Amino acid sequence: MVQNFKIGLNEDQLGFNAPSPIVKLMINTIGHRNAELALTSGRLFTTSQALQVGLVDEIAKDRTEAFEKADGFLRRFEMIPPLARNFTKQSMRRALLQDVTINREKYTEGFVSMISLHEVQQSIAAYLDNLKNKKRNAH
Helix, strand or coil, X not given: CECCCEEECCHHHHCCCCCHHHHHHHHHHHCHHHHHHHHHHCCEEEXXXXXXXXXXXXXXXXXXXXXXXXXXXXXXXXXCCHHHHHHHHHHHHHHHHHHHHHHHHHHHHHHHHHHCCHHHHHHHHHHHHHHHHXXXXXX
């Protein structure tokens, strides 16, 4: 992650929650308690906070360094047989993948229904207006 950015899921701040598979990914990534606190408050992590909780693996000073670090990360796997790596990753993620496959329609319908609520649409519109105003004021 590049310095001076934020990362996270701020859906709760906008009046709706992240879809269940995304919640499960967050739990798998940063642990149950950290995910619960982050998701229920719509927390966006600073670069150093994201590193501390395990949401990101490394910090880069700029975009160029981020690409270099990403390339270095991928190169670590060059000597690992791809088939073995893929099987390992699939076995670790099997339960989540099966859940998403089986419940895709239910998750999609639930999310669309939730974000279509009038109060959620108002909240999203207010948030987007706020972002537009911040951008205008920055120039």
